[in-house]
Amino acid sequence: MKIHKTQKGIVLEKNQELYALNDQDWDRFINDDDLYQKLTYLLADKEPGPEAHDWMNSGLLPPVGNQEVWASGVTYYRSKLGRQEESKDSGGGTFYEKVYLAERPELFMKSTGPRVVGHLQNVRIRKDSTWNVPEPELTLLISGSGKILGYTIGNDMSSRSIEGENPLYLPQAKVYDGATSLGPCILVSPEPLPASTTIGLEIIRESSLVFSDSITIDQIKRSFKQLVEFLYREYSFPHGAFLMTGTGIVPDQSFTLHSGDSIKIHIEGIGTLINAVE
Ligand code: DO4
Ligand code: MG
Structure with missing residues (x-):
């Protein structure tokens, strides 16, 4: 449903x-x-x-109210490689490897609910960033008690130039106006999603497909339950929460988003989240 x-x-x-x-x-x-x-x-x-x-x-709204949106990092091998690639001049080789292997995951607060944009609304790239990508992420809806209730699609818009310059700049690379998109709906299912569920990303520029890739969710390094357990360990969510589970798709180094690009993220069973870059 x-x-x-x-x-x-x-x-x-x-x-x-x-x-x-x-x-x-x-x-x-x-x-x-x-x-x-x-x-x-x-x-x-x-x-x-x-x-x-x-x-x-009448128009779809992002499927979020007063829930906070959190995000997981370096949960797929491809993300670990991408982070190491972008931070090679700032010594990123070791700590991204360490967090990929550690028991404790990387978790960060991405957005408050009212700041999230939804399906067919615009996302943004920062004016002070030179290298920008969308991150297509399966996103969990979690109850206040920590139960996974459903799934939506998230776009964790990211500045690779800012994070790559220094990992301590992560909040600026990840949290700015128009950096979080969720939608188009929430899939509520009594069963976990099949391991073969595919996340697909397409980026269209002036009617041409300039990037496409896909990954299945069984490529993730951690279980969703483990991510939720760490998130809820010492922090309460009276309205429940959304948790982006990390990206497994990272475009090659030569790729950066342009204003006007259309980003389409498809997850089997949920639908397609489409946003234009402002
Ligand atoms: O380490 C930075 C965050 C990485 C991230 O957002 C992801 O892997 O999806
Ligand atoms: Mg991400």
Whole structure:
């Protein structure tokens, strides 16, 4: 089942039928350890209807309220290599290797909920950055108690020149206006995603495909449960949280985003998140 957050309210999708839900408070609605069962119960006596289509046409919002968005780093081998490549002049060879192998993962706060942009909204590159990439990441919706409830698509927009200059600049490389996109919906499933689930990235510039790649989520070095366990160890999330699980796709060194590029991230079972670069 999928949850869409629209300008007019929450729309549920089941078997390609759409259902509008009246009077739901987003934060309370999604922060529920029994979310899947609640959706099943809510749809039991509901008819799909034209209202839900009208709500979808009103425009999608990012599927987040007051949740914080956190991110994981160096969880895929390709990311470790990418980080080492960009930081070779600042001595990055060892610490990215160490964090890739360590028990404790790299976790950082990426965005507050209200700052997130959604499907078909613009993301940004920093004016003081010369080397920029999107990072397509499977993103977990986690309840306040630490249960993984669902999945969405995240784009962890990143400045490789700023992080590469000095890893202590990570917050500036990762956290700025228009740096976090989530959407288009949340997939709520009682089962974990299949290991073969593919994350695909396409970047289109002036109608031409200038980059494409894909990876399956079983290439990740850590379990989602382990990432959540570290995130929740000494920090509480009264509204629940989103956790980006890291990128396994890093374009070659010669690639940088341009203003006007269109970024398409597809994850099987969830959908496609599309953002233009402002
Ligand atoms: O070490 C920097 C962050 C890397 C990251 O965001 C990722 O691997 O996805
Ligand atoms: Mg990332």
